[in-house]
Amino acid sequence: MLSVTPIPALSDNYIWVLRQDTTSRVAVVDPGEADPVIEYLEREQLQLNSILITHHHHDHTGGLAELIQRYRPRVYGPDNQDIKGIDEHLNEGDECLVMGRQFQVIAVPGHTLDQIAYFAAGVPPLLFCGDSLFSGGCGRIFEGTPEQMFESLGKLTGLPDETLVFAAHEYTLANLRFAEAVEPDNPYLGDYTSECQRLRDLDRPTLPSTMGREALINPFLRTEQASVRQQAASHGEAKDALSTFATLRAWKDRF
Numbered sequence: 001m002l003s004v005t006p007i008p009a010l011s012d013n014y015i016w017v018l019r020q021d022t023t024s025r026v027a028v029v030d031p032g033e034a035d036p037v038i039e040y041l042e043r044e045q046l047q048l049n050s051i052l053i054t055h056h057h058h059d060h061t062g063g064l065a066e067l068i069q070r071y072r073p074r075v076y077g078p079d080n081q082d083i084k085g086i087d088e089h090l091n092e093g094d095e096c097l098v099m100g101r102q103f104q105v106i107a108v109p110g111h112t113l114d115q116i117a118y119f120a121a122g123v124p125p126l127l128f129c130g131d132s133l134f135s136g137g138c139g140r141i142f143e144g145t146p147e148q149m150f151e152s153l154g155k156l157t158g159l160p161d162e163t164l165v166f167a168a169h170e171y172t173l174a175n176l177r178f179a180e181a182v183e184p185d186n187p188y189l190g191d192y193t194s195e196c197q198r199l200r201d202l203d204r205p206t207l208p209s210t211m212g213r214e215a216l217i218n219p220f221l222r223t224e225q226a227s228v229r230q231q232a233a234s235h236g237e238a239k240d241a242l243s244t245f246a247t248l249r250a251w252k253d254r255f
Contacts, residue, residue, distance in 0.1 A: 002099055004126070004166060006205050007036050010059055012170045014205065016128060018099045025049035027073075027098050029118075029128045030168050034063030038070065050098050053077030053086065054130025055115040060168065081114035090116060101126070108132040108156065110149025111139030117156065125163040127211070129156065134167045135196075135209040136175030138220045140253065146246035150223075153245075157221055161212030172196050172206035175218075178255050182219040182231050182248065189217055219248055 007015040009032050016029040017040065027050040031037050041048055048071040053061060061083055067073065068085045076096050079089035088096060092107035101120040108117050110132065117129040131139035132149075133156055141149050176193045183189065192213070196206040214221055222228045223241040228248070232238040236247035 002101055002126075004164075004208070006207070007040050008170075009033050009036050009063075013059055013168060014166075014170065014207065015063075016166050018101075019046070020099050025099075027052060028067075029166070030054055030060035030130060031063035031067055032059040032061070034066035034070075037063060037067060041071075047071065048073045050074040050076065052096075052098065052103075052118055052128060053083060054117065054128065054132075054168070055112045056081045056083050057112065057131070060130065078114040078116045081112075092116075106155055108152035110141055110144040110146075110152045113143045115139075115144075115152070119159060119163070121160075125160050126166065127156070127159060127163050128166045130168050132156070133165060133214070133218075134169060134175055135165065135172040135206060135214065136179050136192075136218050137171060137252065138218075138249070141249060146249055147242060149249070150242050150245045153220060157211065157215065159211050161210065161215070163211040164208040165211060165214060166208045170200075170205060170207070172209075173200060178252050179217055179219050181255070183222070183225075183227050185227065186217065188213075192217055220245060223248070 001021045003019050005017040009015050013032045015031050018027040024046050026046045029052045050073050064085050075086050076088045077083050077086040079091045090105045094105040096103050103118040103120045106117045108115050120126045180189050199206050223244040229238045229244050232244045232247045235251045237243040
């Protein structure tokens with residue numbers, strides 16, 4: 001059985017730890033800093049076996065060099081970016097076996113050009129998506145284009161509804177405030193916001209979400225909905241799904 005545990009890092013990052021119950025070896029995803037990972041491994045008496053990197057931003061790679069020096073893990077990451085320490089450079093459609101699960105690599109450029117996500121089918125399906133998809137939102141577009149981000153999110157919406165979505169940041173409540181501005185009459189948003197607020201009041205993560213839930217509450221995945229297009233039209237172009245997405249992303253940037 002594979003368990004996934006968050007290590008809070010920096011101001012709002014999560015470093016995800018993957019562990020099989022029968023072994024002391026673990027993998028981590030996007031170690032933005034080394035110290036909390038080292039502290040966790042030593043406390044739990046675990047050995048770092050592998051690292052998954054989704055993109056090159058420092059808050060996802062800042063701990064990489066120290067962890068490599070200390071533990072000598074196998075490091076997986078995007079092919080189209082010179083990230084020091086990567087052993088296996090991955091592209092769309094590649095696969096890697098990590099902690100007994102076969103992960104498929106999905107190229108999801110937009111936030112950055114090198115952004116990839118890792119998806120494992122099975123029970124339950126798992127998605128480690130970095131800064132491409134958040135609960136209730138999506139990443140800012142720093143290097144790519146709205147078209148690229150729109151297409152990338154389209155790939156993720158094709159995953160099973162039960163897929164657990166392990167995003168890299170605790171942005172959920174802020175994203176839901178924007179989602180409520182876009183769809184004030186969405187019946188699913190109120191209950192989900194209350195649930196997430198309760199979790200944060202207990203200092204617990206709002207993640208993982210699921211792809212099925214995101215389809216109901218995430219405006220960036222709902223650009224075909226008339227209610228979303230109507231609100232977007234008051235902030236820019238909304239003639240089709242892509243232009244609606246671009247308008248929503250620009251609106252969220254200044255929200």
